[in-house]
Amino acid sequence: ETGVTQTPRHLVMGMTNKKSLKCEQHLGHNAMYWYKQSAKKPLELMFVYNFKEQTENNSVPSRFSPECPNSSHLFLHLHTLQPEDSALYLCASSQADLAGGEGEQYFGPGTRLTVT
């Protein structure tokens, strides 16, 4: 595998389900990100992890719970979602410097989530 991979590519879940999205980066980067992309809206940054530590949570509802067990893997745990949470969820990684400044971000293919 190369680059940034995400599984599953498509997910349909009911509002009472619990599911997890997985992201893995094979680039040796030390920062990982979750974005939400809804139709006709700009990319929305959700969470940032630098060196496995969460450094940003952009007022994301608690029904989204990130987990970063190591610098190569990032998860997004989902529970009790709403239909408006249906979107493309993108993972990205970059090589952050020691001051925390980001480098170029490389994206995975995304998970298309539909909440019914």
Next chain:
Amino acid sequence: GQQLNQSPQSMFIQEGEDVSMNCTSSSIFNTWLWYKQDPGEGPVLLIALYKAGELTSNGRLTAQFGITRKDSFLNISASIPSDVGIYFCAGQLRETSGSRLTFGEGTQLTVNP
């Protein structure tokens, strides 16, 4: 916070035409990036710019970092159907601790054969 205005929002062109899109910022950046997103896929990095005035090409794509450090443009020459997609600009001020990329809202490009 920083804001990026990307224009146009959408473009409909004929195959073979040249395309130009741009981004302007309310504050300065020292990095500009251009991405392309195909339908159902994640954005792919096309060009990275690190210096004011820098002009960089990648095949039929050319991007420039504006002298004022508040703008950048992307040109696509002799467009082909596979150029269809959404093009995003992103800017960053890397000297700032914890600096984040700021993304534009995207330009949707349609190329008619």
